[in-house]
Every structure is written in C-alpha cells, then in structure tokens.
Amino acid sequence: MRILRATASSELSKVLPWSVLMVFLAGTALAHQGIAYAWIFDGNNALVSPTYSLNPSGQTVTASLQSTGVYLVTFSGSGIGVGWDVQTTAYGADSHYCKTDSWGGDVVAVRCFDTAGNAVNSRFTVLAISNANDKQISFAWASQPTTASYSPDPSYAFNSSGGAITISRTSAGNYEVAFAGLNGVGGTVQVTSYGLGNSSCFSNGWGGSSNFDAFVVCEDTAGNPIDGFFVIAIIPHGVAPPTVAFTWANNSSSPSYTPDPLYTYNPGGPVTVIRNSPGDYSVTFTGVNSTQLPGGDVRAVTYAATVRCKVVSWGSGGNTDMVANVVCFDLTGTPTDALYQVLVIPPPGFEFFTVTPCRVIDTRNPPGPLGGPALAAHSDRSFIVAGNCGIPPSAQAVAFNFTVTQPTAAGDLRIVPGGSALPLVSTINWSAGQTRANNGIGALGPSGDISVHVDQASGTVQFIADVTGYFQ
Numbered sequence: 001m002r003i004l005r006a007t008a009s010s011e012l013s014k015v016l017p018w019s020v021l022m023v024f025l026a027g028t029a030l031a032h033q034g035i036a037y038a039w040i041f042d043g044n045n046a047l048v049s050p051t052y053s054l055n056p057s058g059q060t061v062t063a064s065l066q067s068t069g070v071y072l073v074t075f076s077g078s079g080i081g082v083g084w085d086v087q088t089t090a091y092g093a094d095s096h097y098c099k100t101d102s103w104g105g106d107v108v109a110v111r112c113f114d115t116a117g118n119a120v121n122s123r124f125t126v127l128a129i130s131n132a133n134d135k136q137i138s139f140a141w142a143s144q145p146t147t148a149s150y151s152p153d154p155s156y157a158f159n160s161s162g163g164a165i166t167i168s169r170t171s172a173g174n175y176e177v178a179f180a181g182l183n184g185v186g187g188t189v190q191v192t193s194y195g196l197g198n199s200s201c202f203s204n205g206w207g208g209s210s211n212f213d214a215f216v217v218c219e220d221t222a223g224n225p226i227d228g229f230f231v232i233a234i235i236p237h238g239v240a241p242p243t244v245a246f247t248w249a250n251n252s253s254s255p256s257y258t259p260d261p262l263y264t265y266n267p268g269g270p271v272t273v274i275r276n277s278p279g280d281y282s283v284t285f286t287g288v289n290s291t292q293l294p295g296g297d298v299r300a301v302t303y304a305a306t307v308r309c310k311v312v313s314w315g316s317g318g319n320t321d322m323v324a325n326v327v328c329f330d331l332t333g334t335p336t337d338a339l340y341q342v343l344v345i346p347p348p349g350f351e352f353f354t355v356t357p358c359r360v361i362d363t364r365n366p367p368g369p370l371g372g373p374a375l376a377a378h379s380d381r382s383f384i385v386a387g388n389c390g391i392p393p394s395a396q397a398v399a400f401n402f403t404v405t406q407p408t409a410a411g412d413l414r415i416v417p418g419g420s421a422l423p424l425v426s427t428i429n430w431s432a433g434q435t436r437a438n439n440g441i442g443a444l445g446p447s448g449d450i451s452v453h454v455d456q457a458s459g460t461v462q463f464i465a466d467v468t469g470y471f472q
Contacts, residue, residue: 032243032348034133036075036126037297038063039091043112043121046071049446050386050394051295052125054348058472060394069112069119070101073126078106080128082155085139085233087127087192089299093312095333096122097200099193100231103128115333117198117221125311127190127297127345129233131158135241135345137233138179140165141194142216145227160236173225174204175216177232184212186237186262188246188341190301191216194229201230202302203341212236223306223331237262245288245344247271248303249281249326252337263341268320279328279335287320288346293443295347295396300326300340307331309340316347352399354469358389361465364405374460375452377411382418385467386448395470397443402428403466405435408459415452418445422453430461441471 032054038061039052046063053061057077064072080086081104088110090098101109112122129137141156149168151157157165163180170176184207193201201218218228235246248263256274264271268287275281289296298314309328316322328338361383365371370383386393404413412426428438442450454461 032134032345034130035135035345036061036078036080036128037345038073038075039123039125039297040071040073041091041123043071043123048073050448051396051444051446052297053394054295054297055394058392058394060392065121067119069121071110071112071124073108073110075106075108075128078128079130080104080106080108083131083158085129085137085141085156085158085231087129087190087231087233087299089125089192089301090308090310091123091125091312092310093327094122095308095329096120097308097310098122098124099195099200100126101194101196111196111198113198113221115221115329115331125297125299127299127343135235135244136160136239137235137241138165138182138212139231139233140167140177140179142167142175142177142230142232143194145169145218145229156231169227171225173218173227175218175230177214177216178208179212179214179234179236181210182212182234182236183210183238184208184214184236187212187235187239188248188263188265188343189214190233190299190341190343192231192301193218194231197228199226199228200308201228202304204304206234219306221331235265240265240267242267243346243348245271245285245322245346246342247273247283247285248339248341249273249283250339252339266344275337277335278337281326281328281340283324283326283342285322285324285344288344289316289320289322291347292320293347293396296322297345298322298324298342300324300342302328303339303341305338307336307338309338311342314344322346352469352471355390355467357466357468359464360385360389360391360467361463363463374406374462375413375454376460377409377454377456377458380451380453382445382449382451383465384418384447384449385465386444389467391448391467391470392472393448394472395444395448397441397471398467399439399469400442401437401439401466401468403435403437403464404428404430405462405464407432407434407456407461409457411454411456411461413452413454413461413463415442415450417443418447418449418451420445420451426455 098112161181245266
C-alpha cells in the first residue's frame with residue numbers, strides 16, 4: 001500500500017475543507033481482508049452506493065432487480081463463492097426484511113419481503129465474509145433443516161479455531177450450532193435466513209466456554225417455528241479483531257445505558273445506547289472510525305424475540321464515532337421495543353493509485369458537464385469526476401490541483417463532496433485578475449462528484465481541476 005505524503009504548502013490544512021481526509025497524510029491506513037459489502041440504497045432501481053461498498057478486487061459493485069424483491073449483487077473479481085458466508089439485512093425505516101437467496105461466481109442473490117411475506121422492492125445491505133477474513137469471524141451454512149445432527153458443508157463453513165462445527169435440530173425451527181474450541185461467554189452472532197421462501201431466522205442466545213454454542217430459531221410470517229435454511233456468522237469472546245466492533249443491546253426500555261461488556265467489543269472506546277421512542281434506538285461506537293471517512297457497513301439483527309430489527313441509517317463521517325440508528329418492529333409492522341445485536345465494520349483506509357496527470361475540469365472550454373461556462377458569483381455547480389481521466393466509479397477520494405483564473409472580482413471557492421454542507425473555510429482565495437492554485441485530497445460524493453461554491457461579489461471566475469491519482 002502506498003500512502004500519499006504531504007506535497008502541498010504548510011497552509012494547505014488551513015484552507016482545505018476536506019480536513020477529514022488528512023488522515024492519509026499523517027495516519028496509518030486501515031484495510032479489510034476477506035470482507036466485501038454493499039449498500040443497495042435504492043431498491044426500485046437496484047442502485048449501489050460506491051461509498052458504502054467494498055469489493056476486494058477493487059472493481060465496482062453492481063446490482064440488478066430480477067423481479068419484485070429479487071436482486072443480484074455482483075462483486076466482480078471478488079471470488080465470492082466457495083469459502084464464503086453471506087449475511088443480508090433490510091435497511092431503512094419501513095418494516096421490510098431481506099434474506100440471502102444464494103451466492104457463487106462473485107454474485108449474491110437476495111430476496112426481500114413485506115411483513116405479510118409478499119415480495120417487495122427494498123433497500124438492503126450485504127456482508128460477505130471469507131475464510132481468510134482478518135476479524136476472527138467463523139461461519140456456517142445450515143443446509144439440512146430437518147436433519148437431527150450434522151456437520152455443515154466444509155465448502156461453506158469455517159471455524160477459526162480449526163475445530164469442528166456441528167448443527168443440531170432440537171425441535172421444529174430450533175437449532176444449535178456448536179463451534180468447537182471457541183469461547184461463547186461473550187462475543188456476537190449474526191444470522192440470516194437462506195433460500196427461496198419468506199421465512200426469517202434469528203439468534204436465540206449463545207454460550208459455552210469450550211464450545212461456542214449458538215441457538216437459532218426460524219419462523220414463518222406468523223411467528224410459528226418452521227424448519228428452515230440459514231447462514232450464521234460469529235465472533236467469539238476473548239479475541240481482539242482489527243477494524244470491527246459489536247454489541248448486544250440488552251435493555252430494550254432503558255432511556256440510555258452502556259451495554260453488557262461481555263457482549264460488547266469496541267477498540268475505539270465505550271458503546272452507548274439511547275432509546276429515542278418505542279422500537280427506535282441510537283447506538284454510538286466511540287472512536288471506532290479512525291479514518292473519519294463516510295462508508296463502512298453496519299447491521300442490526302434481532303435477538304431472542306419474534307420481532308425484526310434493522311438499521312435505518314448510520315453516521316460515519318466527520319469524526320471518529322459511528323452511530324447506528326436501529327428500528328425494531330413486531331410481525332404486524334408496528335414499532336416495538338426489542339433486544340438486538342449490532343455489528344460495525346468501519347470504513348477502511350484506502351490504497352492510493354496514480355494516474356497520468358489529467359485536466360478533468362476546465363470551464364474555459366466549450367459548455368459541457370466538465371467545461372464551460374465560467375462559474376458565476378454566488379453560484380454552486382457540481383462536477384462528476386469519477387469515470388473521467390482514469391478515475392474509476394469506485395474511487396472515494398481524489399488528489400486534485402485546483403486553479404482559478406480570470407476572476408472579475410476578489411473571491412474564494414469552497415469545494416465539498418457532492419451533497420455535503422458547505423464548510424466555513426475556503427479552498428482557494430484570489431483578488432481580481434489573479435491566477436492562483438492549490439492542491440490536496442478531496443472526497444467524492446455518492447455520484448463521484450464534487451460541488452463548487454463561488455463566494456464573489458459579482459462577475460465570474462474560470463475554474464480548472466487537474467487530477468494525479470485516487471484512493472479506493
């Protein structure tokens with residue numbers, strides 16, 4: 001990994017509004033190994049957020065809507081297939097739920113349903129975990145729902161201790177998954193229903209000091225136990241995996257509390273839970289996001305109750321905390337207090353890739369998306385940088401050199417990732433008639449864009465942007 005070092009003047013950090021990205025100049029970049037994820041933020045059009053997706057191959061994650069509520073999410077070049085586990089959960093303020101249908105050949109199939117079990121278009125997140133992951137995550141695919149006891153298919157099972165995995169059916173829809181050699185007095189469990197039907201599955205507790213014994217319940221849409229396929233992923237107690245955090249929110253009615261430390265892990269600091277209203281919670285993981293960048297993957301799953309919990313949003317940019325906003329519903333879709341688990345994978349640091357120096361924006365050129373006209377006083381204009389000059393759609397930040405020329409009056413520019421609020425500090429300042437330049441690293445918005453605001457009393461200014469590399 002090659003980290004960009006400071007090449008700009010000592011004044012750069014005083015004027016760049018992307019100070020959040022100066023971690024690249026002074027900090028140690030993070031990475032995720034054996035992990036892939038994606039947030040499908042528009043279920044009707046199967047749109048994937050590049051900021052909130054990660055593909056080990058570096059290629060863009062794409063999605064397609066096959067029919068109502070049925071999706072294919074493609075992680076080209078990732079290797080997702082044998083040796084992987086895929087967890088899926090719905091996202092947003094509605095009461096939809098989603099499940100993993102299947103995976104293989106770099107593609108994950110997902111199905112989403114409304115509370116009645118009807119197929120419905122929905123937003124969701126996908127987390128894929130390989131047996132080479134760096135987070136001490138073990139997993140299994142439970143593929144024999146009516147078998148009394150069996151060892152799961154080793155092609156889709158992994159125990160970080162090297163021990164056996166055994167799945168037992170204790171009664172209809174009730175299962176025990178034992179990971180030998182792992183400590184279950186603490187840790188966390190993620191469970192997702194698997195296959196074609198509209199069943200749902202959840203964690204019903206875990207324990208054991210020599211075996212991690214996880215209990216799973218699968219139900220139909222009315223809450224009746226039903227034999228079902230599922231996938232499970234666990235992190236045992238007593239390990240200290242990098243760049244991950246989790247908690248069990250074990251008090252559904254308390255206005256504010258610190259969760260049980262045995263079932264909480266956050267290398268950044270304490271975890272706090274606030275109950276905003278029935279079934280509506282905010283969970284803060286202090287200091288977990290050392291990059292201070294937007295992105296990452298956050299998921300909430302139900303614990304030991306016939307309810308469905310999910311993440312409605314999370315905040316992960318601008319400081320080192322990550323806040324997961326969680327909602328829980330009963331089977332009629334009514335918000336209800338519940339216990340749940342939250343897993344956080346913070347945004348990774350990014351590898352820097354050089355490109356041949358290229359002029360991506362020049363308003364002196366004929367009118368166009370990256371050309372003229374000149375920027376007008378008191379105006380805002382967006383430029384989509386990704387997809388141009390060798391900057392891929394998956395780029396999260398770009399190394400820029402900005403130039404202004406031919407200003408008709410004194411002024412300044414404030415430049416931010418597309419869709420972001422304007423900062424109080426400027427990126428570059430000038431007097432009438434001056435040509436000035438400044439360089440630095442700027443984050444891109446969800447569309448791979450930057451937004452440029454002109455602070456100038458009147459007239460126009462020409463704007464030029466050159467790129468030399470990108471982070472992804």
